[in-house]
Amino acid sequence: MLALTILVDGITYASWLFVVALGLTLVFGVLKILNIAHGSFYAVGAYAAASLVSWFGSMGLAPEWSLLALLMAGVATAAILAPLTERGLLRVFYGRDEVLLVLVTYALFLILEDMTKLIWGANPFYVTEPYGLFGNLSFGSLSYVGYDLMLIVLAAICGGAVWWGLNRTRSGKVVLAVIHNPEIASSMGVNVSRVYTVAFLIGVFLAALGGAFTAPMISVQPGLSVGVIIVSFAVVIIGGLGSIEGAAIGALIVGLARALAVHTWPAAELFSIYVAMAIVLVFRPEGLFQRVQARKI
């Protein structure tokens, strides 16, 4: 019974985490930026969801519409923040050292942290409407909230869509070419800077979507971004930076490790994730799904 509980809890946790980490790994794959501000986009998505859901509620719409509000929160966050960040800020720093770019996004993270506090204040928000929409499901003596299980479907849709888009469409192949070698792609007539913009947009959308759809399960309050970014870093590092399959397996490992700790040894919850990450890295320094790269002489 305990094993089943751990399994379901772990997979639920892994599902939204996968959506967020997918955005992170996509941005890293294309732009080669490890984006610390990704957690802030997640938080902004959650806050936007809180505002939109309560706005929809005040207009007297049925609770079913709140799902649309969640989706719109993700779209709106990405549409506003992604072009501003990529065109306005990151573009200035392209070509710099990787670690320097991490610090640029760290600065952005600090800025967004205070911006969200200025806009939404320090009090927590609760988004309750969508959570009851899917009822409860029971397995034997255990009962699960349908919304949690719906998240697993959402994660599968997001993962599948990104995989299909990259591997089965023409524009996806162009993106793969840019990932492989931006200079050659550019000389073949690919508009690399537009690929960067679109990839970043999708990355931010996934982060904000993850935030919007987890908002009903948590209290939306300051400090949300910090926890998420560290955990999703662990996910992409475990899976190998830039790999979709890796993000999926990484999310599962992190989700299960956390669920195992929560149910068997609660004191270890905080660092179970890092222990899992350290163990994977000891045996696979580049992550699970990363091809070994030749060192340049």
Added chain:
Amino acid sequence: MFRTISLGLVSIAVIVLASIWSPKWLLFPATMAASHGIVTLGIVLMMRSGVVSFGQGMVFACGAYCAALLAKHAGINEALLLVPAGGLASALLALPFAPLLARYRAIFFAMLTLSLSMVLYGILVKTETLGGSDGFNVARPQIMGMELPADMANLGMFWLSLAFVGALSIVMRIYFDSSRGLVALAIRENELRVEYLGSSVQKMIGTDFVVAAFLAGIGGALTGLTLGHIEPNFSYWTTSGELVFAAILAGHHSVAAVYLASFVLELVRSFSALYFPNTWQLALGLFLLIVIRFLPQGLGSLWIGSRQRGDKQ
């Protein structure tokens, strides 16, 4: 070498003289700049060979906790013992991880060190005997067996920090200029070629990690004793982030720049906390962006010529 030592001693003497007449409010940020600066110097040491530790909070916290625990439970009250003990404890903590971490570079090195520091954070928060998430208070230590009178406390702690930090900085400057220290710069440029020339890159990075941990432990102990309080946040990743920020602000060319950067950061932080209490992170972020945009080589590049920096023409 003689020049480095004399220059270092003269600078320390000038700062000591200046501190006697300096306004009282300046002493605390100056002490923090010194005690954080020595940690940053450790990061700079590793940055010279191209790896950045994003988890220096781990060894920083270890030094602080070690000194605080010795003061609280072992009854040791002598700062001249507590501070080196903090450094040694951190070096010992780093020792088993050094050979493992030395295999990693770039983001993987950064993330692994980060995860180690977060493991320590998790342990500290959950261990009630270590004060849990609130940490605990540390009594003000004696210096060479002398109690510090209340009005001299800030000045005394500043001089204590200056003595440790100054001495170690001179040693580090000599190390940077030694042939071993220069190999680090070569590793930064091209690791593989350095290995072909017969140096072990892994051994070098591993040793530097332990040395950096020692420095961070000293800094942690000084910080804990000066604040009179320690908490798990010392090991949190934002602490490490700020230390890396100071290292980027300083650049890897000059040791003096490290302390200048620490001091500037400390002032920016206190002033923005004072004048924009709700938006100091925003101010810090903007400041960071401006620095990266306009001073990518750090403050040190302002007074160290391009020839000495070894820039490619």
